[in-house]
Amino acid sequence: MPETPHPLRKDAxxxxxxxxxxxxxxxxxxxxxxxxxxxAHHAGVGVGTAYRRFPNKEAVIDALFEERLQAVVAVAxxxxxHPDAWQGLVSFLERSLDMQFGDRGLNQIINGPHLGDxxxxxxxxxxxxxxxxxxxxxxxxxxxxxxxxQSDLIFIQLGLSAIMDTTRGIAPNLYRRYLTLxxxxxxxxxxxxxxxxxxxLSAAQTHRAMTGRRRDGKSATHTxx
Amino acid sequence: MPETPHPLRKDAxxxxxxxxxxxxxxxxxxxxxxxxxxxAHHAGVGVGTAYRRFPNKEAVIDALFEERLQAVVAVAxxxxxHPDAWQGLVSFLERSLDMQFGDRGLNQIINGPHLGDxxxxxxxxxxxxxxxxxxxxxxxxxxxxxxxxQSDLIFIQLGLSAIMDTTRGIAPNLYRRYLTLxxxxxxxxxxxxxxxxxxxLSAAQTHRAMTGRRRDGKSATHTxx
DNA sequence: ACGAAAATGGATAGGCAGCATCCGCTTAGG
DNA sequence: CCTAAGCGGATGCTGCCTATCCATTTTCGT
Numbered sequence: 001m002p003e004t005p006h007p008l009r010k011d012a013x014x015x016x017x018x019x020x021x022x023x024x025x026x027x028x029x030x031x032x033x034x035x036x037x038x039x040a041h042h043a044g045v046g047v048g049t050a051y052r053r054f055p056n057k058e059a060v061i062d063a064l065f066e067e068r069l070q071a072v073v074a075v076a077x078x079x080x081x082h083p084d085a086w087q088g089l090v091s092f093l094e095r096s097l098d099m100q101f102g103d104r105g106l107n108q109i110i111n112g113p114h115l116g117d118x119x120x121x122x123x124x125x126x127x128x129x130x131x132x133x134x135x136x137x138x139x140x141x142x143x144x145x146x147x148x149x150q151s152d153l154i155f156i157q158l159g160l161s162a163i164m165d166t167t168r169g170i171a172p173n174l175y176r177r178y179l180t181l182x183x184x185x186x187x188x189x190x191x192x193x194x195x196x197x198x199x200x201l202s203a204a205q206t207h208r209a210m211t212g213r214r215r216d217g218k219s220a221t222h223t224x225x
Numbered sequence: 226m227p228e229t230p231h232p233l234r235k236d237a238x239x240x241x242x243x244x245x246x247x248x249x250x251x252x253x254x255x256x257x258x259x260x261x262x263x264x265a266h267h268a269g270v271g272v273g274t275a276y277r278r279f280p281n282k283e284a285v286i287d288a289l290f291e292e293r294l295q296a297v298v299a300v301a302x303x304x305x306x307h308p309d310a311w312q313g314l315v316s317f318l319e320r321s322l323d324m325q326f327g328d329r330g331l332n333q334i335i336n337g338p339h340l341g342d343x344x345x346x347x348x349x350x351x352x353x354x355x356x357x358x359x360x361x362x363x364x365x366x367x368x369x370x371x372x373x374x375q376s377d378l379i380f381i382q383l384g385l386s387a388i389m390d391t392t393r394g395i396a397p398n399l400y401r402r403y404l405t406l407x408x409x410x411x412x413x414x415x416x417x418x419x420x421x422x423x424x425x426l427s428a429a430q431t432h433r434a435m436t437g438r439r440r441d442g443k444s445a446t447h448t449x450x
Numbered sequence: 451a452c453g454a455a456a457a458t459g460g461a462t463a464g465g466c467a468g469c470a471t472c473c474g475c476t477t478a479g480g
Numbered sequence: 481c482c483t484a485a486g487c488g489g490a491t492g493c494t495g496c497c498t499a500t501c502c503a504t505t506t507t508c509g510t
Contacts (some may be wrong), residue, residue, distance in 0.1 A: 046459030185410030271488030
């Protein structure tokens, strides 16, 4: 039942769309902690309008991210369909990380402790079993080391997200390098190293990445006279 | 010249110590974003006293962390002294991560964009060349894959820090598991897998880790009526 | 084409958190 | 014992975010 009780007036519906689009863009590039006011502004509508459409930011997030999480589910399912168990596993990691890379908000939803929101938590929980299968299938095929575990997938993603997040804007794809490293530490075929997909960062680049403040976080301390 | 112009009165000196101790404890367990008020409280002294002793939080951090960073430098130097190049590299990672694990504040200083503070940035910069040597030595000995780079050390630490940070309190040592995984993806001796030092987390534990809010961060959204 | 209902925008109130100060009282120590 | 040094913590910023309110504008059924 996709129809709401009172069908929205034309302009209102348009603005609702505008808001969702704006939110999507902002979340993608700045992460989840933007204010509803920010979103309204970016959408070119007044704050009041935003609050009229959505009770609060949670609602916007909810409206936006259920589908995205579904997309992750889809990726996991496709990965399970892959004829080669190892390639399936790899493709899941690559693709889901790629999605997270494109969207800081999604990244935060997946890796962060945010949102107790019912529907989203729901979908999140639906991903887990798929990951279990993915790993078990790969283990059954003797493609990954026997002591590898389902939960490892999560933490690998978590670690790589952190890397991704601090190098975004300097060397976007650097995280792939470390994914490759890890995969080389996991697969049973140890005949040779996989080629690293990305150049390492220069000292200067590294310094910039580690030192340049992230655009969302609080900077623990500031105010120097 | 460790002597200040006006030697402190007895009780004042004591309180200064108390404050530093308290700060150290709080930073270790909660990270850098605690307020000077928090510190004062935890030290059992008034806020005024804290501000009388230190102009602001930066000053406290400065006073505390220069020595700790020096300790990291020491670890790197010892690692360079290790007869075996590979073991040296491993020991550096293990020990420096272990230090970061014991101290969230240190972790943040090393991995975060915090603090433009002069003295600390200084020491930080002194660590870099040591890491370069460490990696180059290991590569020269053909102990690590040839495409490995100095900068990789940093990002490995960064990723593992993230893992460490979300599992602290549930499975403190879990990050070692992933360090091992990565090391297996890096070293040239690929005859067998290193045994993983830690059990993987159960589904329930994983969920708790990912879901349990971190004690410092802002929780993006809240306030539900 | 007209008027009621729906929608708009943005100034602004209210809340919260961290930082820092001020000042009446206490304490060390010559 | 007297004075300068130190103490505590209530208090007042300031900045950020949330959310509301209402005078004005727009939509759309008749």
